[in-house]
Amino acid sequence: MSVxxxxxxxxxxxxxxxxxxxxxxxxxxxxxDGMQVAGMQFTNExxxxxxxxxxxxxxxxxxxxxxxxxxxxxxxQVNFASHEIFTPGDDLDVLVAMNPAAxxxxxxxxxxxxxxxxxxxxxxxxxxxxxxxxxxxxEDGSLAKYQVYPVDISKLTALTLRDTNLPARTVNRCKNxxxxxxxxxxFQRPIEPTQKWIASRFQKxxxxxxxxxxxxxxxxxxxxxxxxxxxxFEVKPARLEPGTYRNITGNSALALGFVVAARKAGRPxxxxxxxxxxxxxxxxxxxxxxxxxxxxxxxxDEIAGIGAALGAAFxxxxxxxxxxxxxxxxxxxxxxxxxxxxxPLVICxxxxxxxxxxxxxxxxxxxxxMALYGRNSESPVVVLAPATPADCFSIALEAVxxxxxxxxxxxxxxxxxxxxxAEPWRLPNLEELxxxxxxxxxDPRGYYPYxxxxxxxxRPWVIPGTPGLEHRIGGLEKxxxxxxxxxxxxxxxxxxxxxxxxxxxxxREIPPTKIIGPSTGDLVVLGWGSTxxxxxxxxxxxxxxxKSVSHVHVRHLNPLPSDLxxxxxxxxxxxxxxxxxxxxxxxxxxxxxxxxxxxxxxxGLPFKEAEISRRIEQMLEG
Amino acid sequence: MNVLGPAQKLTRKDFVTDQDVRWCPGxxxxxxxxxxxxxxxxxxxxxxxIVFISGIGCSSRFPYYMNTYGFHSIHGRAPAIASGLKITRxxxxxxxxxGDGDGLSIGGNHLIHALRRNVDVKIxxxxxxxxxxxxxxxxxxxxxxxxxxxxxxxxxxxPFNPIAIALGAxxxxxxxxxxxxxxHLQDTLLRAYRHxxxxxxxxxxxxxxxxxxxxxxxxxxxxxxxxxxxxxxxxPLIFGKNRDKGIxxxxxxxxxxxxxxxxxxxxxVVHDETDAGLAFLLSQLAAxxxxxxxxxxxxxxxxxxxxxxxxxxxxxxxxxxxxxxxxLRQGDLWTVS
Numbered sequence: 001m002s003v004x005x006x007x008x009x010x011x012x013x014x015x016x017x018x019x020x021x022x023x024x025x026x027x028x029x030x031x032x033d034g035m036q037v038a039g040m041q042f043t044n045e046x047x048x049x050x051x052x053x054x055x056x057x058x059x060x061x062x063x064x065x066x067x068x069x070x071x072x073x074x075x076x077q078v079n080f081a082s083h084e085i086f087t088p089g090d091d092l093d094v095l096v097a098m099n100p101a102a103x104x105x106x107x108x109x110x111x112x113x114x115x116x117x118x119x120x121x122x123x124x125x126x127x128x129x130x131x132x133x134x135x136x137x138x139e140d141g142s143l144a145k146y147q148v149y150p151v152d153i154s155k156l157t158a159l160t161l162r163d164t165n166l167p168a169r170t171v172n173r174c175k176n177x178x179x180x181x182x183x184x185x186x187f188q189r190p191i192e193p194t195q196k197w198i199a200s201r202f203q204k205x206x207x208x209x210x211x212x213x214x215x216x217x218x219x220x221x222x223x224x225x226x227x228x229x230x231x232x233f234e235v236k237p238a239r240l241e242p243g244t245y246r247n248i249t250g251n252s253a254l255a256l257g258f259v260v261a262a263r264k265a266g267r268p269x270x271x272x273x274x275x276x277x278x279x280x281x282x283x284x285x286x287x288x289x290x291x292x293x294x295x296x297x298x299x300x301d302e303i304a305g306i307g308a309a310l311g312a313a314f315x316x317x318x319x320x321x322x323x324x325x326x327x328x329x330x331x332x333x334x335x336x337x338x339x340x341x342x343x344p345l346v347i348c349x350x351x352x353x354x355x356x357x358x359x360x361x362x363x364x365x366x367x368x369x370m371a372l373y374g375r376n377s378e379s380p381v382v383v384l385a386p387a388t389p390a391d392c393f394s395i396a397l398e399a400v401x402x403x404x405x406x407x408x409x410x411x412x413x414x415x416x417x418x419x420x421x422a423e424p425w426r427l428p429n430l431e432e433l434x435x436x437x438x439x440x441x442x443d444p445r446g447y448y449p450y451x452x453x454x455x456x457x458x459r460p461w462v463i464p465g466t467p468g469l470e471h472r473i474g475g476l477e478k479x480x481x482x483x484x485x486x487x488x489x490x491x492x493x494x495x496x497x498x499x500x501x502x503x504x505x506x507x508r509e510i511p512p513t514k515i516i517g518p519s520t521g522d523l524v525v526l527g528w529g530s531t532x533x534x535x536x537x538x539x540x541x542x543x544x545x546x547k548s549v550s551h552v553h554v555r556h557l558n559p560l561p562s563d564l565x566x567x568x569x570x571x572x573x574x575x576x577x578x579x580x581x582x583x584x585x586x587x588x589x590x591x592x593x594x595x596x597x598x599x600x601x602x603x604g605l606p607f608k609e610a611e612i613s614r615r616i617e618q619m620l621e622g
Numbered sequence: 623m624n625v626l627g628p629a630q631k632l633t634r635k636d637f638v639t640d641q642d643v644r645w646c647p648g649x650x651x652x653x654x655x656x657x658x659x660x661x662x663x664x665x666x667x668x669x670x671x672i673v674f675i676s677g678i679g680c681s682s683r684f685p686y687y688m689n690t691y692g693f694h695s696i697h698g699r700a701p702a703i704a705s706g707l708k709i710t711r712x713x714x715x716x717x718x719x720x721g722d723g724d725g726l727s728i729g730g731n732h733l734i735h736a737l738r739r740n741v742d743v744k745i746x747x748x749x750x751x752x753x754x755x756x757x758x759x760x761x762x763x764x765x766x767x768x769x770x771x772x773x774x775x776x777x778x779x780x781p782f783n784p785i786a787i788a789l790g791a792x793x794x795x796x797x798x799x800x801x802x803x804x805x806h807l808q809d810t811l812l813r814a815y816r817h818x819x820x821x822x823x824x825x826x827x828x829x830x831x832x833x834x835x836x837x838x839x840x841x842x843x844x845x846x847x848x849x850x851x852x853x854x855x856x857x858p859l860i861f862g863k864n865r866d867k868g869i870x871x872x873x874x875x876x877x878x879x880x881x882x883x884x885x886x887x888x889x890x891v892v893h894d895e896t897d898a899g900l901a902f903l904l905s906q907l908a909a910x911x912x913x914x915x916x917x918x919x920x921x922x923x924x925x926x927x928x929x930x931x932x933x934x935x936x937x938x939x940x941x942x943x944x945x946x947x948x949x950l951r952q953g954d955l956w957t958v959s
């Protein structure tokens with residue numbers, strides 16, 4: 001690595017630095033305390049410092065739960081390292097708790113001897129009572145196994161801004177930047193990116209720019225000059241693949257992927273969507289990108305969102321709809337219509353805890369079987385799942401590519417963790433990305449609406465406005481070639497089979513399955529979606545301990561890679577960790593008659609590496 | 623939109639498909655289909671630029687019989703599909719065919735939102751006040767107390783007034799016509815086509831199998847002059863076999879008056895398609911106390927949804943020319959070499 005991390009703003013380094021190879025930190029506070037901002041900015045600073053990183057935002061569904069209560073606690077966890085990492089980290093090295101409720105909800109995850117920074121003044125009688133503490137944990141010895149640093153964050157913030165005329169409420173809202181400044185010093189992060197961010201975030205309120213920047217700086221200075229910390233820590237840059245990097249969340253990566261895909265296809269992008277957590281950010285992001293011929297249609301409901309998208313696809317646009325589980329239920333009928341009329345359409349399901357409204361802000365991957373089978377009759381669709389936040393960009397491109405080539409709906413199964421989690425993303429070279437070929441048929445000679453390409457079995461995309469090719473499509477069963485309504489028994493079976501064959505044939509597009517580790521052995525851990533990170537971390541650890549374990553990750557859930565069964569059979573045992581009650585494992589067992597076993601966690605949170613490691617050990621012992 | 627020259631003038635036959643029309647013999651839909659096929663050449667645009675989109679129900683088979691582009695979609699969702707198409711392809715003439723069940727029951731939400739958005743689609747709602755395709759259950763426009771297979775003791779719910787719904791949804795063009803009034807229907811369809819914005823046309827249509835004669839007093843020669851009130855912009859509201867009855871506004875209410883007895887022509891309401899209040903009052907007129915208005919209740923112009931959105935796209939492009947590379951490079955970057 002030749003480019004050194006940016007220098008911190010303040011250079012009077014006097015305290016020694018202790019080197020660490022990775023640190024897991026969580027900022028926790030009231031949902032109004034700005035913990036998501038503090039976490040995201042710390043992430044950004046760490047990225048610029050050259051670390052590999054992974055984040056886990058965790059916030060309540062309520063916009064503002066009652067202040068100081070356990071229900072209102074919001075957290076943001078960052079794992080940053082001088083080596084490649086795959087998860088936001090299991091246990092915390094550092095916890096910043098802005099009030100007693102945040103402490104209570106999070107301290108259980110702090111490692112023994114971990115650093116605990118709290119805002120001392122918030123541990124008053126009222127807040128302690130709201131959090132259900134009988135006595136003050138800062139005084140009753142219950143935190144003895146941690147390094148506790150009580151800091152007067154609120155008071156020091158107020159002191160920093162005492163010469164301003166800002167109302168007390170506004171001053172109080174700056175305190176997240178004091179905490180961020182302090183932690184930035186503690187880990188020797190550059191604070192310029194945050195200074196810049198503050199300047200642009202509050203550009204219309206210069207008084208807030210100044211206040212927040214001063215408080216950030218004050219927090220940083222406080223770390224250096226106060227007697228509190230004997231030393232700062234240093235996490236050296238990670239050795240990442242050469243290139244230009246930025247941070248990206250899964251939702252942003254999907255949005256950018258769709259814009260790039262539509263440009264590569266030379267068509268406008270149409271998003272039909274209805275706001276729903278945790279998918280709405282894709283709508284927000286695309287709504288701001290109109291200069292790229294992006295149409296965003298905030299529909300009256302989920303059904304109209306996908307309906308409008310299908311209408312746009314009929315007209316030749318790159319059509320996308322975005323939602324989460326409850327919205328998927330409502331979209332099922334239109335997905336089936338898209339299956340029947342064979343138009344390209346991309347459906348993003350950013351999965352969250354269910355059933356019903358469930359856990360809107362928490363992650364889960366329990367919509368797999370719905371995506372595969374949740375429609376009436378025989379309704380094959382393509383199902384893809386990104387592995388990491390940055391992988392969402394590639395998956396968006398691939399989904400569009402498959403949709404237009406095979407004239408089919410494609411479901412992308414992301415989840416809340418990928419959607420809001422961030423990681424460094426190496427910017428792709430736009431010229432090197434393949435063009436997406438979109439061909440509208442215009443030749444009337446020999447044309448039939450359901451004349452199929454002998455290779456892909458897809459029907460021609462003919463858009464209204466094309467002379468001589470006027471035709472009608474619809475959800476009634478069609479005669480195999482002409483597309484005319486047909487109730488003929490044999491024709492129906494033929495159509496059901498050809499639709500299934502078309503989707504199954506897409507397996508030819510899937511590269512050979514990559515086995516991370518030995519290609520045969522005692523155990524293979526098979527995963528899909530966002531479990532990629534913790535599985536990879538756990539498998540690498542087991543491999544380092546000399547165990548015979550490999551990792552296989554599938555991004556294509558339908559069709560599955562054609563070599564998958566054969567690959568899995570090379571291992572004595574197959575373990576499938578999933579954030580559901582066992583959905584891929586059911587598919588694997590029925591598809592390949594392999595005795596795969598599941599490891600299931602349904603807590604609205606991603607797996608910890610240790611949870612998978614434990615199961616790997618058990619499997620190897622048994 | 624491409625315009626055809628005189629030499630390319632299409633005829634009704636150009637809009638007929640090779641598909642057998644499968645409505646019940648005697649169905650009002652045949653008459654509507656014939657008028658629509660007659661009107662299409664008058665639009666002066668090529669066939670390939672016309673799209674018919676429907677939902678589910680008897681009326682929704684319509685696109686199969688029109689030799690244009692067509693999409694027979696799913697129950698109630700045609701306005702949504704049509705919106706997505708029209709927004710991205712404004713040069714197309716997009717028509718939605720729906721019914722009282724499709725448009726006002728399962729698809730009610732999409733209908734009202736299409737109307738308020740003012741996407742330039744033409745929505746023809748065939749209202750026969752009954753469910754035909756599912757064989758005779760009452761519909762959301764059936765009169766209260768309707769005895770059907772699903773309501774052997776009479777329906778308990780009160781019907782929708784489609785015109786009032788369209789007006790309430792702020793539709794910019796609201797009209798009513800009747801399946802068998804060939805000339806009136808043609809004129810109304812042409813007006814709808816020429817209107818820029820969402821056009822809503824309720825077409826009263828007879829289902830001779832499950833609800834025969836629902837509109838017979840409106841359509842029979844002997845009675846129709848007394849039961850129809852033909853709305854014409856700028857003209858007084860006169861009706862009756864001898865054109866001797868009119869509509870007067872008194873104390874905020876419309877009333878029927880006998881010309882030459884209770885009132886003179888100058889006392890009558892003059893129809894004004896831009897008057898939202900009058901349109902609503904007229905929407906409430908119904909038998910037996912009043913004649914049923916047909917014609918254009920409301921026609922006003924305002925920018926369409928797709929014009930506004932396209933304007934935003936143009937503005938965005940002029941402010942910030944599209945640059946994919948810059949888009950990817952948003953935020954803080956760092957380089958690893």
